Amino acid sequence: MGRFIRDYPTEFRLAIVLVALCVFLSLASDSFLTLGNLTSLLNNNSVNLIWAAGLLVVLIAGGIDISFAVAASVVQYVAVYVFSAIGGGNWAIGFLVAGGLGLALGFVNAALIHLFRITSIVVTIATFNAFFGLLMFITSGKYLYNLPDWWTGRVILFEQQAADGTWAELTLPVAVMAVALVATWVLIRYTTTGRQLYAFGDNPEGARRVGINIGRMQFIAFGWCGMMAGIAGLMQAHIVQEVVPNALIGRELDVLAAVVLGGARLGGGRGSVLGCVLGVLLVAVTQNGLNLLGISPFAFKMVVGAIILIAISTSNLKFGAIAGIGRGRH
Amino acid sequence: MIWQDLALFPEMSVAENIAFETLVGGVPRLISYRALRDRAAAALARLGVDLDLEARLNTLPIAARQLVAIARALVSDARLIFMDEPTASLTQSETDALLEVVRTLSARGVAVVFVSHRLAEVLEISSRVTVLRDGKLVGVYQTEGMSQSRLTELMTGKFFDTVVHAQDKSHHRPVLEVERLTRKGEYEDVSLTIRAGEVVGLTGLIGAGRTELGHTLFGMTRADSGTIRLDGKPLALRSNRDAVAAGIAYVSEDRLALGLVQPQSIADNMVISVLPRISDPSGLISRGRKRDLVGKWLKSLAIKIGRPEDAVSTLSGGNQQRVVLAKWLATEPKVLVLDAPTVGVDVGARAGIFAIVRQLAEQGLAILLISDEVPEVYFNADRVLHMAAGRIVHEYDPRRIDLRAMEEAVYG
Numbered sequence: 001m002g003r004f005i006r007d008y009p010t011e012f013r014l015a016i017v018l019v020a021l022c023v024f025l026s027l028a029s030d031s032f033l034t035l036g037n038l039t040s041l042l043n044n045n046s047v048n049l050i051w052a053a054g055l056l057v058v059l060i061a062g063g064i065d066i067s068f069a070v071a072a073s074v075v076q077y078v079a080v081y082v083f084s085a086i087g088g089g090n091w092a093i094g095f096l097v098a099g100g101l102g103l104a105l106g107f108v109n110a111a112l113i114h115l116f117r118i119t120s121i122v123v124t125i126a127t128f129n130a131f132f133g134l135l136m137f138i139t140s141g142k143y144l145y146n147l148p149d150w151w152t153g154r155v156i157l158f159e160q161q162a163a164d165g166t167w168a169e170l171t172l173p174v175a176v177m178a179v180a181l182v183a184t185w186v187l188i189r190y191t192t193t194g195r196q197l198y199a200f201g202d203n204p205e206g207a208r209r210v211g212i213n214i215g216r217m218q219f220i221a222f223g224w225c226g227m228m229a230g231i232a233g234l235m236q237a238h239i240v241q242e243v244v245p246n247a248l249i250g251r252e253l254d255v256l257a258a259v260v261l262g263g264a265r266l267g268g269g270r271g272s273v274l275g276c277v278l279g280v281l282l283v284a285v286t287q288n289g290l291n292l293l294g295i296s297p298f299a300f301k302m303v304v305g306a307i308i309l310i311a312i313s314t315s316n317l318k319f320g321a322i323a324g325i326g327r328g329r330h
Numbered sequence: 331m332i333w334q335d336l337a338l339f340p341e342m343s344v345a346e347n348i349a350f351e352t353l354v355g356g357v358p359r360l361i362s363y364r365a366l367r368d369r370a371a372a373a374l375a376r377l378g379v380d381l382d383l384e385a386r387l388n389t390l391p392i393a394a395r396q397l398v399a400i401a402r403a404l405v406s407d408a409r410l411i412f413m414d415e416p417t418a419s420l421t422q423s424e425t426d427a428l429l430e431v432v433r434t435l436s437a438r439g440v441a442v443v444f445v446s447h448r449l450a451e452v453l454e455i456s457s458r459v460t461v462l463r464d465g466k467l468v469g470v471y472q473t474e475g476m477s478q479s480r481l482t483e484l485m486t487g488k489f490f491d492t493v494v495h496a497q498d499k500s501h502h503r504p505v506l507e508v509e510r511l512t513r514k515g516e517y518e519d520v521s522l523t524i525r526a527g528e529v530v531g532l533t534g535l536i537g538a539g540r541t542e543l544g545h546t547l548f549g550m551t552r553a554d555s556g557t558i559r560l561d562g563k564p565l566a567l568r569s570n571r572d573a574v575a576a577g578i579a580y581v582s583e584d585r586l587a588l589g590l591v592q593p594q595s596i597a598d599n600m601v602i603s604v605l606p607r608i609s610d611p612s613g614l615i616s617r618g619r620k621r622d623l624v625g626k627w628l629k630s631l632a633i634k635i636g637r638p639e640d641a642v643s644t645l646s647g648g649n650q651q652r653v654v655l656a657k658w659l660a661t662e663p664k665v666l667v668l669d670a671p672t673v674g675v676d677v678g679a680r681a682g683i684f685a686i687v688r689q690l691a692e693q694g695l696a697i698l699l700i701s702d703e704v705p706e707v708y709f710n711a712d713r714v715l716h717m718a719a720g721r722i723v724h725e726y727d728p729r730r731i732d733l734r735a736m737e738e739a740v741y742g
Binding site: 007186191192202205207 | 337356384
């Protein structure tokens with residue numbers, strides 16, 4: 001436990017804050033600590049968490065990607081036409097197509113970054129605009145409702161009726177999110193590739209000197225992020241049962257903020273799946289709580305902004321000393 | 331290969347840093363942290379050092395990171411280890427420990443190339459010395475029978491006399507008077523006086539509180555008790571801006587990181603401390619005043635540069651140090667605190683820097699010279715204060731003690 005606190009100070013603090021918040025909300029509102037509310041929290045945040053898993057890998061490798069939410073929109077749109085061209089498809093083909101298209105868009109980012117040595121923020125600002133501009137230009141902003149039935153049909157993994165007659169249920173996106181998180185966790189924690197990603201983000205020159213293939217790192221990081229973006233796009237269309245070209249734009253900053261809140265460092269070398277999950281959940285629970293307490297939704301963004309500011313600025317205080325470690329990092 | 335600037339991963343554990351080679355190459359695969367730790371532990375055992383394998387590297391001191399870098403070389407069964415200035419950022423005792431490790435390695439049949447400009451340790455550790463000067467081979471010599479002054483001569487092509495420059499300046503006017511200065515956990519009950527034109531050396535082991543005292547004199551930290559007087563008037567420094575205004579300049583220990591803005595031009599670096607003075611009444615920087623000021627200091631400190639517009643990073647260590655000096659001298663200080671002014675500067679350039687320091691003293695500046703290299707203060711200061719565990723324990727007159735005795739007293 002002491003080791004966990006020392007090695008993952010951000011995650012530890014976040015967990016405490018999240019638990020405290022949950023305790024407060026379950027006392028302040030009758031409807032917070034109900035199975036129905038908790039499962040809908042998970043259902044509603046699965047898309048963000050899949051994105052977060054992808055973005056985490058890019059941040060660890062020292063990059064940043066703000067094009068992924070727009071990339072997900074592109075994937076959704078193209079996927080609709082692919083499915084209609086092949087006469088329908090099914091979930092297996094769906095994941096393959098969405099993951100593959102996302103991967104390809106991620107590779108576009110990686111190729112630009114690696115071949116032209118442009119910093120990732122500049123490249124992804126450019127592709128963010130290019131992807132979105134092309135999509136809006138070609139589609140003229142048209143909505144698509146003619147999705148195949150397998151795509152829009154609800155897949156319920158678990159359901160239970162509460163005493164008041166409401167249903168609590170977990171749906172397919174939650175399972176996909178769990179797989180995405182576990183896969184990312186195994187990748188970054190237990191594979192040679194993952195450790196190389198950390199090393200590359202931590203000290204790029206040092207990584208080059210120990211013989212890490214830098215180009216490969218960029219393609220893996222941005223490819224992973226793109227693939228997750230594609231899969232998240234598939235899930236989001238599944239949930240809303242339509243494809244709207246400008247539905248996802250803007251979500252990238254929410255996800256980025258939550259992942260950074262979870263301890264991933266802009267600049268690379270630090271971040272964990274646990275922190276990522278805690279970061280997204282903290283923001284989600286806060287919004288959920290404000291909602292249940294009947295506070296104006298217009299206040300949500302303001303409160304989330306304040307949480308992020310407080311979390312980031314207090315992370316430089318020496319909480320290590322309080323936890324009995326004696327010495328804070330600088 | 332062990333690089334001077336450490337090709338390690340600060341956010342990763344000691345074990346991963348040491349055994350990183352096993353994570354590179356081949357097909358992507360799952361890793362075993364146990365195998366990684368065993369591998370790292372074996373390498374550390376061969377070095378005969380004990381480190382927490384799970385600790386994050388950036389929580390360790392530089393000296394321990396140096397050991398991690400060496401252990402990494404051992405993991406790959408290196409038979410030749412090339413160390414490029416491994417002691418550049420180490421203190422005396424850490425250096426001794428590192429040299430011990432090098433001896434262990436060579437006793438086990440590992441060939442070591444040890445690149446350094448610290449001549450004492452070169453003579454201590456090597457069996458043969460290769461001297462390079464301006465990129466050309468001067469010669470290869472057996473260490474036995476080689477002396478430091480002979481080596482210096484070979485390196486620089488000049489003969490530097492090692493003369494004690496100390497003079498009695500007790501009749502000069504006191505400029506900086508420090509009385510019973512205490513800051514808990516850093517230094518205690520420190521009293522000292524620096525007179526006009528006097529160079530006072532302050533030496534001692536790392537952690538003795540020298541740099542901390544320097545920080546307080548420069549207003550960057552505040553003492554818990556005690557007084558500082560400048561020209562007889564009590565001084566209350568709330569920040570280093572106050573110190574600069576009062577006439578105290580401080581050349582920091584970490585010149586490259588803290589003293590200079592590397593990518594900016596030489597001229598911009600020099601005038602950064604005196605921007606208001608070179609501005610015209612409208613608040614804009616006057617090009618003419620800037621050029622005059624830069625020209626004056628380039629000339630008086632004999633700084634070798636291409637053009638004043640070139641980036642500071644294009645200069646050698648010795649010339650960079652002179653630019654830092656110029657920056658502070660431009661503030662026209664009464665007191666100059668020099669903290670380890672020769673770290674990362676080669677022997678030839680060191681002599682040049684000390685010549686400047688003595689010249690400044692002759693012009694009436696009061697100088698506090700902080701250094702953990704006893705010979706530096708011995709040869710260049712008028713008096714030497716020895717600091718240990720936060721207190722000034724002794725004052726030496728270099729004219730009355732020989733270097734060996736002072737070194738033994740300080741290094742223990």
